[in-house]
Amino acid sequence: MDLDFFSAILSATIRTGTPLLLVALGEMLVEKSGVLNLGQEGMLLIGAVAGFIAASQSDSLVLGFMAAIAGGIGMAFIFAIVTLFLNANQIATGLALTIFGVGLSAFLGADYEGKTIAGLTKTPIPLLSDIPFIGALFFDHDVIVYVSWTLFIGMWLLFKKSTLGLNIRAVGENPDAANAIGINVIPLRFALVLVGGALAGLAGGYLSLVYTPLWTEDMSAGRGWIALAIVVFASWKATRVLLGAYLFGFASILHLAAQGMGVNLSANLLAMLPYVATIVVLVILSRNKLKLQLSEPLALAKPWRKE
Amino acid sequence: MKIITSFLLFFSLLPLAMADKKPKPLEVGFVYVSPTGEAGWTHTHDLGRQHIEKVFGNTIKTRYVESVKEGADAERVIMQMAKGGADLIFSTSFGFMNPTLKVAKRFPKVTFMHATGYKRAKNVSTYFDRIYEARYLSGVIAGHMSKSGISGYVAAFPIPEVIRGINAYTLGFRSVNPKGKIKVVWMNSWFDPAKEREAAESLIRQGADVIAQHTDSPGPVQGAEAAGVYAIGYHSDMSVYGKKAHLTSPVHNWNGFYEDTVNQVLKGTWKSTDTWEGYSANMTTLAPFNPAIPQSVINQVKQLEAQIKAKTLHPFTGPITSNKGKILAKKGQVIPDEELRKMQVYVEGVEGELPN
Numbered sequence: 001m002d003l004d005f006f007s008a009i010l011s012a013t014i015r016t017g018t019p020l021l022l023v024a025l026g027e028m029l030v031e032k033s034g035v036l037n038l039g040q041e042g043m044l045l046i047g048a049v050a051g052f053i054a055a056s057q058s059d060s061l062v063l064g065f066m067a068a069i070a071g072g073i074g075m076a077f078i079f080a081i082v083t084l085f086l087n088a089n090q091i092a093t094g095l096a097l098t099i100f101g102v103g104l105s106a107f108l109g110a111d112y113e114g115k116t117i118a119g120l121t122k123t124p125i126p127l128l129s130d131i132p133f134i135g136a137l138f139f140d141h142d143v144i145v146y147v148s149w150t151l152f153i154g155m156w157l158l159f160k161k162s163t164l165g166l167n168i169r170a171v172g173e174n175p176d177a178a179n180a181i182g183i184n185v186i187p188l189r190f191a192l193v194l195v196g197g198a199l200a201g202l203a204g205g206y207l208s209l210v211y212t213p214l215w216t217e218d219m220s221a222g223r224g225w226i227a228l229a230i231v232v233f234a235s236w237k238a239t240r241v242l243l244g245a246y247l248f249g250f251a252s253i254l255h256l257a258a259q260g261m262g263v264n265l266s267a268n269l270l271a272m273l274p275y276v277a278t279i280v281v282l283v284i285l286s287r288n289k290l291k292l293q294l295s296e297p298l299a300l301a302k303p304w305r306k307e
Numbered sequence: 308m309k310i311i312t313s314f315l316l317f318f319s320l321l322p323l324a325m326a327d328k329k330p331k332p333l334e335v336g337f338v339y340v341s342p343t344g345e346a347g348w349t350h351t352h353d354l355g356r357q358h359i360e361k362v363f364g365n366t367i368k369t370r371y372v373e374s375v376k377e378g379a380d381a382e383r384v385i386m387q388m389a390k391g392g393a394d395l396i397f398s399t400s401f402g403f404m405n406p407t408l409k410v411a412k413r414f415p416k417v418t419f420m421h422a423t424g425y426k427r428a429k430n431v432s433t434y435f436d437r438i439y440e441a442r443y444l445s446g447v448i449a450g451h452m453s454k455s456g457i458s459g460y461v462a463a464f465p466i467p468e469v470i471r472g473i474n475a476y477t478l479g480f481r482s483v484n485p486k487g488k489i490k491v492v493w494m495n496s497w498f499d500p501a502k503e504r505e506a507a508e509s510l511i512r513q514g515a516d517v518i519a520q521h522t523d524s525p526g527p528v529q530g531a532e533a534a535g536v537y538a539i540g541y542h543s544d545m546s547v548y549g550k551k552a553h554l555t556s557p558v559h560n561w562n563g564f565y566e567d568t569v570n571q572v573l574k575g576t577w578k579s580t581d582t583w584e585g586y587s588a589n590m591t592t593l594a595p596f597n598p599a600i601p602q603s604v605i606n607q608v609k610q611l612e613a614q615i616k617a618k619t620l621h622p623f624t625g626p627i628t629s630n631k632g633k634i635l636a637k638k639g640q641v642i643p644d645e646e647l648r649k650m651q652v653y654v655e656g657v658e659g660e661l662p663n
Binding site: 217253 | 344505
């Protein structure tokens with residue numbers, strides 16, 4: 001196995017992991033504030049279909065991505081109204097949002113089913129992308145990959161260094177106390193749910209405009225659910241979310257590469273690899289029970305109303 | 308009182324009188340597993356539906372339900388169609404098999420046609436095409452176009468239908484490229500565009516310069532296009548997904564078969580049977596060729612196609628050995644249909660082992 005092959009696998013890993021990373025970062029942010037939105041798959045699909053329709057109507061990928069993000073926000077808006085203002089059960093609402101998104105995206109995309117467009121291509125960063133190995137790995141991707149890294153760094157800084165991050169955590173741990181010290185719980189949660197929707201929508205756009213530039217029903221193939229699982233197994237830490245998303249991507253690529261190389265292992269076992277590897281690694285990392293309890297937002301999925 | 312009676316009489320006889328004037332058109336229903344779309348399995352069936360609409364005009368009426376989930380949903384949809392007055396129902400996915408039979412039992416007067424299944428009843432026929440014939444020919448083209456002698460194959464599930472296709476493709480490939488190697492990657496799903504594309508790219512990284520597929524999405528063709536290698540699509544013409552990459556695709560053609568079936572039902576000659584035909588019945592064919600294919604190759608393929616059509620050439624004619632060295636067919640011997648139907652072995656040239 002030469003170096004080029006290895007860097008090609010790692011670079012494919014990054015592409016495979018990017019939609020997961022975007023969704024998982026968004027959902028982590030939302031869960032940190034004590035809201036559980038299980039509607040990721042639905043928001044992902046709406047993002048994908050909205051992005052695709054806009055891009056193929058306008059011939060502009062920028063408009064496509066804007067529409068994808070708007071689609072995700074629109075879905076999140078419904079969720080936010082129902083759970084934050086009408087205090088509905090978050091789990092049931094999230095599931096309904098997914099079912100709604102799957103159906104609505106199929107309906108909206110009916111005329112675009114199987115159509116294709118010229119997708120977003122790579123934007124190598126000048127000079128840096130010429131560095132052997134590292135260049136191909138980090139500086140030879142499409143714009144959305146760079147965006148996802150920026151978001152990751154932003155998220156990390158948010159919870160490590162900023163007051164806003166502290167406020168979000170306070171709201172997620174104990175909304176009553178947060179309210180008592182003057183944090184506007186509901187508006188904060190509302191804004192975060194919308195940001196989460198925007199990221200899921202962007203991830204949807206990544207699928208339909210970059211990864212495989214086409215629209216077909218159910219094209220997300222369960223990635224929203226995997227991202228949800230990654231957030232939990234990553235125990236709500238941005239670095240572990242990144243690790244989980246890429247680990248899942250790496251194992252998916254590895255299992256395809258291993259099959260092609262004729263590795264003598266059942267394809268079914270190999271297909272389990274991404275799930276098993278991601279769960280095992282993240283569970284080992286968060287095996288400390290006390291720490292795990294501390295990292296889970298205490299008020300997660302609990303409706304809250306200002307008295 | 309008299310007026311009322313005559314009124315009642317008039318209205319009760321009205322439908323009879325009207326029915327007399329205009330015969331009720333034959334209602335033909337189609338149940339699809341996925342959206343009709345621009346390409347793919349369901350698309351080919353919908354082309355068949357449009358074809359019979361054109362041919363029969365007002366004597367028939369068609370309708371379809373798309374994206375029907377296999378299982379309980381399918382039973383409900385087929386039941387509603389039968390209740391709604393359909394005379395002939397095509398259910399076009401393997402997973403519709405048991406629902407179709409269940410509904411057929413309750414509606415003995417309705418004719419059912421189930422694609423890809425193996426269970427029949429008095430009013431249920433099964434049908435499928437010999438797509439492996441076209442796969443063999445696409446293998447011949449791929450064998451000529453490949454420089455590295457390595458072809459990748461993105462495959463859905465290790466079931467006989469898919470394995471048969473891999474083997475036919477491999478036999479075609481190696482008939483013109485004797486040292487050719489086929490690398491197979493199993494997806495364990497029929498449809499995941501992103502994963503299929505990654506599989507194609509992973510095969511390309513391992514030296515494959517033609518990517519064939521037995522999955523439903525255009526992901527592999529897109530992957531080949533992006534990497535600048537060739538691709539063989541599946542189901543229907545997939546050239547829109549890769550103008551340069553797409554060499555051709557093995558294609559299903561249900562038009563003539565559907566026309567015949569409707570004719571039989573109209574005439575009352577329809578009987579329950581199993582149809583498994585290919586080129587000779589015009590049920591299988593290849594999509595238009597990529598201009599990059601040299602004329603000499605096209606000529607050869609056309610010649611082979613004519614032989615398959617005339618049944619003088621069978622893709623599974625010996626000598627054929629498995630990739631473990633076991634003899635599957637001696638020289639001149641043809642692997643019989645029963646064995647093709649339950650094929651669970653790779654022919655020589657396919658790398659790796661079949662997953663069990």
